[in-house]
Amino acid sequence: MIVKERNIPLRMLKLEALLRRLEEHHPKRPQILEELARRKAGYRGEQALEYYLTYLSSEKYSVLQDLRLIHKEHYFQIDTLILSPSYFLIVETKNYQGTIYFDSDYSQLIRTVNDKEEAFPSPLVQVRRQRNHLSEWIKDNKVIDIPIDYLVVISNPNTIIKASPKNLEALRKVTPITVFLNKIEQIEKLYPTQLTQRKEIQRISKKLIKKHTPLNPDLLTQFDLTTSESLKGVHCPSCNFLPMQRKQAKWICPKCSKTSKDAHVNAIVDYALLLDNKITNQKLREFLHISSRTVTNKILGSLALEVSGSKKGRVYYLDGLVHKLKL
Structure with a gap:
C-alpha cells in the first residue's frame, strides 16, 4: 500500500x-x-x-x-x-x-x-x-x-x-x-x-x-539570476504571448486576440514558485500589470487563500495553489 x-x-x-x-x-x-x-x-x-x-x-x-x-x-x-x-x-x-x-x-x-x-x-x-x-x-x-x-x-x-x-x-x-x-x-x-x-x-x-522535509530550492539564487530578469505579466493560454492585458474583467491577448477569465492563476503560481510563497495586493498589481487595487482584491479573494493582517497590511499565502498544482 x-x-x-x-x-x-x-x-x-x-x-x-x-x-x-x-x-x-x-x-x-x-x-x-x-x-x-x-x-x-x-x-x-x-x-x-x-x-x-x-x-x-x-x-x-x-x-x-x-x-x-x-x-x-x-x-x-x-x-x-x-x-x-x-x-x-x-x-x-x-x-x-x-x-x-x-x-x-x-x-x-x-x-x-x-x-x-x-x-x-x-x-x-x-x-x-x-x-x-x-x-x-x-x-x-x-x-x-x-x-x-x-x-x-x-x-x-x-x-x-x-x-x-x-x-x-x-x-x-x-x-x-x-x-x-x-x-x-x-x-x-x-x-x-x-x-x-x-x-x-x-x-x-x-x-x-x-x-519528511520537502526541498524548496531558490532557483534565482542557484542560477545567479536577479528578480529583474524574471519577466512579469500574464501569459496567453493560447499562444503563450506575454503580457496579456486586463480589460472588462478578462484577459485579452494583443497577439492572437484570445481571451481568458483566469489566466492570472498560472502567473500567480509562477510568482509563488520563483519569488515568494506569500504576496500582497501591491506586489500582485506590480506582477500582473494591474493598476486597480479593487481588481486585485477580487482576484485574491477568488482564490480562497490563507491570509493574515488587514487592509493594506494583508498578506496572502500561496502554498495552497502550488499544492493543488503538484496533485
Missing part, C-alpha cells in the same frame, strides 16, 4: 516556471533546459516503478515515495522506501538509455549511447549512502532494529545492463524494472523472520511522513 505518494517534484515545477519567465535568448536557458530534461527523465523512471509497486501486498508492505529526512544537520533523500515486518528496502530508480556498465574499480557507471561514452557516479554508492543515513536515523529516533536492504532499478526496459563478473554488488543489487517483482521475492527469502507487527509498520510510516 502506498502511504506517501509521489508528487511532481517541486524543483521540476520551478524549472518550468523559470523558463516561462526568462527572455527567449537568455544565456542561462540552455543550462536550465538541460537540467529540466534530466529531471523529467528521472521522474518518468520513478513513475514507471509505481505500476509494479501496486502488485505488492497491502497487507504486508507500506510504500513511501520521495522521502527527505534530516540526520545530524544533513538531509538525505530516498526515491522509494518499502517497509515490511521483516526488512526495509530502499529503491533507487534510474532512467538511463543505451548501454550501461557498472565499473567497480572506480565506482562509476559508464553509459554508452551512439558510440559515445559518458561517466556518472555509481547509483550503488548513492543508495548505500542512503541506507547508512537511514540506519543511523532509525537508531537516533529509536524506531526499530530491522535489516535495511537496497536495490537500483533501471526503469528503461530497453537499456542494456552490464557489469564485470567480479562486481557481485551490481549483479545482486541492480535489476531491470521488468523483473522488479521477482527481485522482491528473492529478497523476501533472505529475511524470513517477522520482526514486528503490521501496526508497528503503520506507526513507523506515520513518523517518517511527519519527519
Whole structure:
C-alpha cells in the first residue's frame, strides 16, 4: 500500500516556471533546459516503478515515495522506501538509455549511447549512502532494529545492463524494472523472520511522513539570476504571448486576440514558485500589470487563500495553489 505518494517534484515545477519567465535568448536557458530534461527523465523512471509497486501486498508492505529526512544537520533523500515486518528496502530508480556498465574499480557507471561514452557516479554508492543515513536515523529516533536492504532499478526496459563478473554488488543489487517483482521475492527469502507487527509498520510510516522535509530550492539564487530578469505579466493560454492585458474583467491577448477569465492563476503560481510563497495586493498589481487595487482584491479573494493582517497590511499565502498544482 502506498502511504506517501509521489508528487511532481517541486524543483521540476520551478524549472518550468523559470523558463516561462526568462527572455527567449537568455544565456542561462540552455543550462536550465538541460537540467529540466534530466529531471523529467528521472521522474518518468520513478513513475514507471509505481505500476509494479501496486502488485505488492497491502497487507504486508507500506510504500513511501520521495522521502527527505534530516540526520545530524544533513538531509538525505530516498526515491522509494518499502517497509515490511521483516526488512526495509530502499529503491533507487534510474532512467538511463543505451548501454550501461557498472565499473567497480572506480565506482562509476559508464553509459554508452551512439558510440559515445559518458561517466556518472555509481547509483550503488548513492543508495548505500542512503541506507547508512537511514540506519543511523532509525537508531537516533529509536524506531526499530530491522535489516535495511537496497536495490537500483533501471526503469528503461530497453537499456542494456552490464557489469564485470567480479562486481557481485551490481549483479545482486541492480535489476531491470521488468523483473522488479521477482527481485522482491528473492529478497523476501533472505529475511524470513517477522520482526514486528503490521501496526508497528503503520506507526513507523506515520513518523517518517511527519519527519519528511520537502526541498524548496531558490532557483534565482542557484542560477545567479536577479528578480529583474524574471519577466512579469500574464501569459496567453493560447499562444503563450506575454503580457496579456486586463480589460472588462478578462484577459485579452494583443497577439492572437484570445481571451481568458483566469489566466492570472498560472502567473500567480509562477510568482509563488520563483519569488515568494506569500504576496500582497501591491506586489500582485506590480506582477500582473494591474493598476486597480479593487481588481486585485477580487482576484485574491477568488482564490480562497490563507491570509493574515488587514487592509493594506494583508498578506496572502500561496502554498495552497502550488499544492493543488503538484496533485
